[in-house]
Amino acid sequence: MLKTMIEMDKAADILKLLGNETRLTMLKILDDHDCCVCEFVEIFQASQPSISQHIRKLRDIGLVKEERRGQWIFYSINKDSEFYPFILQLLNLLPQQNEKLKELEEKGTRIKC
Amino acid sequence: MLKTMIEMDKAADILKLLGNETRLTMLKILDDHDCCVCEFVEIFQASQPSISQHIRKLRDIGLVKEERRGQWIFYSINKDSEFYPFILQLLNLLPQQNEKLKELEEKGTRIKC
DNA sequence: TAAGTATATAACAATATACTTATATGCACA
DNA sequence: TGTGCATATAAGTATATTGTTATATACTTA
Numbered sequence: 648m649l650k651t652m653i654e655m656d657k658a659a660d661i662l663k664l665l666g667n668e669t670r671l672t673m674l675k676i677l678d679d680h681d682c683c684v685c686e687f688v689e690i691f692q693a694s695q696p697s698i699s700q701h702i703r704k705l706r707d708i709g710l711v712k713e714e715r716r717g718q719w720i721f722y723s724i725n726k727d728s729e730f731y732p733f734i735l736q737l738l739n740l741l742p743q744q745n746e747k748l749k750e751l752e753e754k755g756t757r758i759k760c
Numbered sequence: 761m762l763k764t765m766i767e768m769d770k771a772a773d774i775l776k777l778l779g780n781e782t783r784l785t786m787l788k789i790l791d792d793h794d795c796c797v798c799e800f801v802e803i804f805q806a807s808q809p810s811i812s813q814h815i816r817k818l819r820d821i822g823l824v825k826e827e828r829r830g831q832w833i834f835y836s837i838n839k840d841s842e843f844y845p846f847i848l849q850l851l852n853l854l855p856q857q858n859e860k861l862k863e864l865e866e867k868g869t870r871i872k873c
Numbered sequence: 874t875a876a877g878t879a880t881a882t883a884a885c886a887a888t889a890t891a892c893t894t895a896t897a898t899g900c901a902c903a
Numbered sequence: 904t905g906t907g908c909a910t911a912t913a914a915g916t917a918t919a920t921t922g923t924t925a926t927a928t929a930c931t932t933a
Contacts, residue, residue, distance in 0.1 A: 651853055659781040666776025668769050718930050740764055740849050741771055831900055
């Protein structure tokens with residue numbers, strides 16, 4: 648039985664973090680697929696440091712975890728987070744963001760990583 | 761059939777707004793009871809302008825509505841908001857905040873308004 | 874080992890946020 | 904009509920956030 652309940656202060660912290668379209672979309676994408684920074688850079692048409700800093704915030708609070716694969720670092724949702732059940736419910740209220748990854752695949756940019 | 765789905769940019773705007781413990785708790789309380797500013801001032805032990813400003817943000821985005829009753833202005837959740845279904849799902853993931861109002865009732869402060 | 878790629882981090886600047894204090898508005902009631 | 908109470912708003916300030924540029928780190932491969 649998953650514990651979806653969460654204290655108010657923790658909830659507010661998490662909502663503040665997700666109250667940014669880039670981070671929110673990142674997390675929604677990570678809900679389906681692992682991704683590396685360069686993919687997010689493509690998807691959001693943002694600078695690499697900007698993406699890194701957004702990911703760092705998600706990582707600092709424990710929502711995502713990283714795994715180095717050679718030259719790349721892949722990020723994924725941390726299902727062990729105490730907040731994961733809460734996050735999952737939240738993400739389920741949001742529209743799929745698959746098409747963003749599909750675009751990359753069509754351009755061949757996803758395979759690159 | 762309620763439409764709980766929401767665009768990402770709108771969702772991010774709302775989550776940012778709720779990413780503040782005071783506003784999040786306010787909304788959770790309003791989910792059960794109408795409240796006036798002076799009650800929130802008591803509950804959060806905050807200044808009146810501070811509370812007014814938080815409420816204003818919730819009102820500006822259409823999540824709460826106001827209704828003057830004599831000297832007081834009562835706030836309630838705006839169930840006509842296009843975001844209401846989303847908000848409702850979100851609030852359901854949070855713990856009840858009833859005890860905060862109960863405290864006021866015990867002190868007699870709630871009846872005052 | 875040198876060069877290239879992916880990523881992180883530091884330092885800084887612009888902007889946003891969340892308080893504070895002071896003041897205005899609107900209603901009630903004597 | 905004047906006073907008091909509830910609330911809103913304006914202005915100012917401290918702090919947080921988010922991006923930028925520059926640089927560091929870590930791995931890969933020639």
